[in-house]
Every structure is written in structure tokens, then in C-alpha cells.
Amino acid sequence: MEVNGTTNILSSAYLAVEYVDSLLPENPLQVPVKAAWNHMLQNYSKFQIATWGSLIVHELIYFLFCLPGFIFQFLPFMQKYKIQQDKPETWELQWKCFKMLLFNHFFIQLPLICGTYYFTEFFSIPYDWESMPRWPYLLAQCFGCAVIEDTWHYFLHRALHHRRIYKYIHKVHHEFTSPFGMQAEYAHPLETIILGAGFFIGIMVFCNHVALLWAWVTVRLLETIDVHSGYDIPLNPLHLIPFYAGARFHxxxxxxxxxxxGSTFTWWDRLFNTDSQYNKYSDKQAVKKDE
Ligand SMILES: [Zn+2]
Ligand SMILES: [Zn+2]
Known part of the structure; x- marks a missing residue:
């Protein structure tokens, strides 16, 4: 019964996206993207695409998204958007973070990434251009993945804060009391695996093409680097997403x-009232601003 219910919700969501998709004009980017995608398929094996392709997508996107926040520290006019003004970024902390990050990326994440090919083979996930969902589908699927990941993250993250286990695992991620973008994946290897598992649940529910894997990696990195950036910049388009947590929240x-x-949304914290200290703090800040 429940499975049927979920399937109905999913198929209704697909129909809604299909309708929106039919209203959109032909995407001018489609021709070059198609050529590049087919070039990749002709020149590399599925194993190479799943392993090295995923590694390159992850590394490029990670450091590309970290770059604006990194540059902000040198721009005096951006300092008014820094959230914790009394704790500026230091070279020492950023260098320490960078080294730990490379270790994490190559010795923890890369072995996991090596499983991508077998994952796609096991679930018969296609690679070809013809069966690739168009971008409105990909976006809708990424939103679904984010809802699932956020739920997993909320409960497991809260559990990792339990005083009996906090010091063994999650304390590492909290080494920086004033975060910066690069710190998003700075964590104990076990945390990378425990909280990282939430990334794959959505993939198992929605994945119908290898492109979704890369689209979801991109969306998830964009979100986590934004909330760790330490800057609340004006006109941030991510804040158009309803219930989006954002940098101030994290x-x-x-x-x-x-x-x-929560990682992406505020609803679980609101439901369980775990945002009460934050709300009090925000109200106090607002009063201070008015004075
Ligand atoms: Zn935490
Ligand atoms: Zn964090």
C-alpha cells in the first residue's frame, strides 16, 4: 500500500514536471552538450566515466564553488556580509583544512567513488544521451534527493551530537566555530561515511541515468558550501527555495x-523546536541592529 502511494506521488510529480517541460523553449545548450556527452561515451569506458568522471566532477565543482568565498576574505567591501565578524579566516586554519580535505577526498571518498561503476551496473543505470532526463526532470529529482538527504542528515547529525559519542566523531567537523566554504567536507572519516550515506538514498530512489549522479553531486556541493561559506550575501538565489536553511542558519x-x-531545509528543526536558540539569537541580533 505504502509503496503504491509513493509510486503514485512520484508519477504525479513526473507528470507535473513533464507539463512544465513541454512549456519550455528548446534549450540552445543542448547541441554542444550532446556532442560533448557522445564524445565522452565514444572515447572512454563506462568504468572510466563512472570513476574518473565522478572524481573530476567532484573535485572541480568543490573547489570552484569554494572560490568566491575564498576571494571574499580579500575584498573589504564584502566584509559587511561576513556572519561572524569577530572571527576572520586565517591562513593557518585554511591550510590545515585544505590538507585534511585532500586526504579525505583521495583516501576515503575515492575508494567509495570506485564503487560507482558497479552501482550503476547493479541497478542497470544507463549512460547514453537518448535516455538522459532533460534538465527540469534532473532538477526535480535533485530536489527529491535533497528532501531525503536532509531528513537522514537531521536525525543522524543530531545523534552524532549526543554527549556520549560527540567527541569521537563529529567533534572534528566542529573544530572551526566560524566556518568557511572549504570546511564543508572537513570531517572525521566515519562521519563522511555516516552522513554521506544520505547522499545515496535519494540516488537509489530516483536514479534513472548517470547524469543524475553528477547533477545531484553538483546541487549538494553548492548547498553545503553555501551554508558553510561564512557569508550571507544579498540576492543569493538559493534563498528562493522554500524552507532553505542558508549560511546564517548553519x-x-x-x-x-x-x-x-538540518542540512538543507529548516522544517525538521522547526517541527522538533531545535531551532529555538537560533530564533532567540536572531531576534536579539535584530533588536541590536534597530538600536
Ligand atoms: Zn554538528
Ligand atoms: Zn557544518
């Missing part, structure tokens, strides 16, 4: 250690 988690456990 920055407070690093400053306060208690509350705001």
Missing part, C-alpha cells in the same frame, strides 16, 4: 553547537 550551529541540525 553558521549558528557551528557557533552554538546546539540546534539547527
Amino acid at each position: 553558521d549558528f550551529h557551528h557557533m552554538n553547537f546546539v540546534g539547527n541540525y
Whole structure:
């Protein structure tokens, strides 16, 4: 019964996306992207695409998205958007973070990435251009993945804060009380595996093409680097997403250690009232601003 219900919801969502898709004009990017995709398929094996392709997508996107936040520290006019003004970025911390990150990426994440090919083979996930969902589908699927990942993250992250286990695993991620973008994946290897598992649940539910894997990696990195950036920049388009947590929300988690456990959305924290300390703090800040 429940499976049927979920299937119905999913097929209704697909129909809605199909309708939106039919209203959109032909995408001018489609021709060059198609040529590049087919070139990749002709020149590399599925194993190479799944392994090295995923590694390159992850590394490129990670450091590309970290770049704006990294540059902001040198721009005096951006300093008014820094959330914790009294704790500027230091070279020492950023270098330490960079080294740990490379270790994590190549010794923890790369072995996991090596499983991508077998994952796609096991679930018969296609690679060809013809069966690739168009971008409105990909976007809708990524949103679905984010809802699932956020739920997993909320409960497991909250559990990792339990005083009996906090110091063994999650303490590493909290080494920086004023986060910066590069710190998004700075974590204990076990945390990378425990919280990282949430990334794959959505993939198992929605994945019908290898392109979704890369689209979802991109969306997830964009989100986590934004919330760790330490800057609340104006006109951030991510804030158009309903219930989007954002940098102020997660920055407070690093400053306060208690509350705001969600990764992307605010609804679980609101439902369980774990955002009460944050709301009090925000109200106080607003009063201070008015004075
Ligand atoms: Zn935490
Ligand atoms: Zn964090």
C-alpha cells in the first residue's frame, strides 16, 4: 500500500514536471552538450566515466564553488556580509583544512567513488544521451534527493551530537566555530561515511541515468558550501527555495553547537523546536541592529 502511494506521488510529480517541460523553449545548450556527452561515451569506458568522471566532477565543482568565498576574505567591501565578524579566516586554519580535505577526498571518498561503476551496473543505470532526463526532470529529482538527504542528515547529525559519542566523531567537523566554504567536507572519516550515506538514498530512489549522479553531486556541493561559506550575501538565489536553511542558519550551529541540525531545509528543526536558540539569537541580533 505504502509503496503504491509513493509510486503514485512520484508519477504525479513526473507528470507535473513533464507539463512544465513541454512549456519550455528548446534549450540552445543542448547541441554542444550532446556532442560533448557522445564524445565522452565514444572515447572512454563506462568504468572510466563512472570513476574518473565522478572524481573530476567532484573535485572541480568543490573547489570552484569554494572560490568566491575564498576571494571574499580579500575584498573589504564584502566584509559587511561576513556572519561572524569577530572571527576572520586565517591562513593557518585554511591550510590545515585544505590538507585534511585532500586526504579525505583521495583516501576515503575515492575508494567509495570506485564503487560507482558497479552501482550503476547493479541497478542497470544507463549512460547514453537518448535516455538522459532533460534538465527540469534532473532538477526535480535533485530536489527529491535533497528532501531525503536532509531528513537522514537531521536525525543522524543530531545523534552524532549526543554527549556520549560527540567527541569521537563529529567533534572534528566542529573544530572551526566560524566556518568557511572549504570546511564543508572537513570531517572525521566515519562521519563522511555516516552522513554521506544520505547522499545515496535519494540516488537509489530516483536514479534513472548517470547524469543524475553528477547533477545531484553538483546541487549538494553548492548547498553545503553555501551554508558553510561564512557569508550571507544579498540576492543569493538559493534563498528562493522554500524552507532553505542558508549560511546564517548553519553558521549558528557551528557557533552554538546546539540546534539547527538540518542540512538543507529548516522544517525538521522547526517541527522538533531545535531551532529555538537560533530564533532567540536572531531576534536579539535584530533588536541590536534597530538600536
Ligand atoms: Zn554538528
Ligand atoms: Zn557544518
